[in-house]
Amino acid sequence: MCEGTDGEKLDWFKIINIAGEKLTDQELRNAIYTGPWLADAKKWFSRTGCPAYAIGEKYVNGSPIRQDFLEEALDWISNKKWEGYMSAHQHDADAQELWQYYQAVIDWIKRVFPTYRARFMKGQDWGGLYRAHKDDNLNANTLEAKIAALLEDDEVNNKRGIYEYVLSGNENKLSLRSFDDKTKQITYDKQKGICPECKKPFAIEQMEADHIVPWSKGGKTEAKNCRMLCMMDNRTKSGK
Numbered sequence: 001m002c003e004g005t006d007g008e009k010l011d012w013f014k015i016i017n018i019a020g021e022k023l024t025d026q027e028l029r030n031a032i033y034t035g036p037w038l039a040d041a042k043k044w045f046s047r048t049g050c051p052a053y054a055i056g057e058k059y060v061n062g063s064p065i066r067q068d069f070l071e072e073a074l075d076w077i078s079n080k081k082w083e084g085y086m087s088a089h090q091h092d093a094d095a096q097e098l099w100q101y102y103q104a105v106i107d108w109i110k111r112v113f114p115t116y117r118a119r120f121m122k123g124q125d126w127g128g129l130y131r132a133h134k135d136d137n138l139n140a141n142t143l144e145a146k147i148a149a150l151l152e153d154d155e156v157n158n159k160r161g162i163y164e165y166v167l168s169g170n171e172n173k174l175s176l177r178s179f180d181d182k183t184k185q186i187t188y189d190k191q192k193g194i195c196p197e198c199k200k201p202f203a204i205e206q207m208e209a210d211h212i213v214p215w216s217k218g219g220k221t222e223a224k225n226c227r228m229l230c231m232m233d234n235r236t237k238s239g240k
Helices: 006-016 025-032 036-045 051-056 068-078 082-089 096-112 126-133 140-152 159-168 181-190 231-239
Strands: 207-211 226-230
Touching: 025 068, 025 082, 036 051, 036 068, 036 082, 036 096, 051 068, 051 096, 068 082, 068 096, 068 126, 096 126, 096 140, 126 159, 140 159, 181 207, 181 226, 207 231, 226 231
Parallel strands: none
Antiparallel strands: 207 226
């Protein structure tokens, strides 16, 4: 018997199980938070061919028997506060809240993104996207048109980031192409080291490449669309 906080018990269990097959984080949590809630949760999430796998295997990585689907469902509902959620519900009669939430996320994915692309959709942070955008007024056809165009766009390096981008508008998720060092040097020399915004001279190390016509307005990452700005002007231009 081990006395102490849940965290202390979990630490001891990790030590005891150092030898032999390495347990996953969720398998370790299951050892601490046993009870009626976990027994019911395993019925939905932890068996070969379980209901969670049947409806979500296209979107969730891993194996039910190694507790990957249970861990993912807990992540979705608790925003990575796995232990806190399991502790709060350890003695619940069943895990219906978790199972209903999991189904809601899967239904939302299928409704918003009906065209399935395994390479880009499996393993996305669907729980985070659902929490942030489940109440947005989204049109599946409009989103699909944007996704198809972005998949064809050579400027987009991170195709997996497209799904978050079409929901949030955050270009950082796309890892857009950047200008290479040769283009930066040629542009710097043409400008004679002068920043076109503040008209002051800078060393090339003090400048950054910028798209004259932004990507969002059709600009390409090519020499004729490049200018070198001082760091201050490049990082504040969006607020001007």
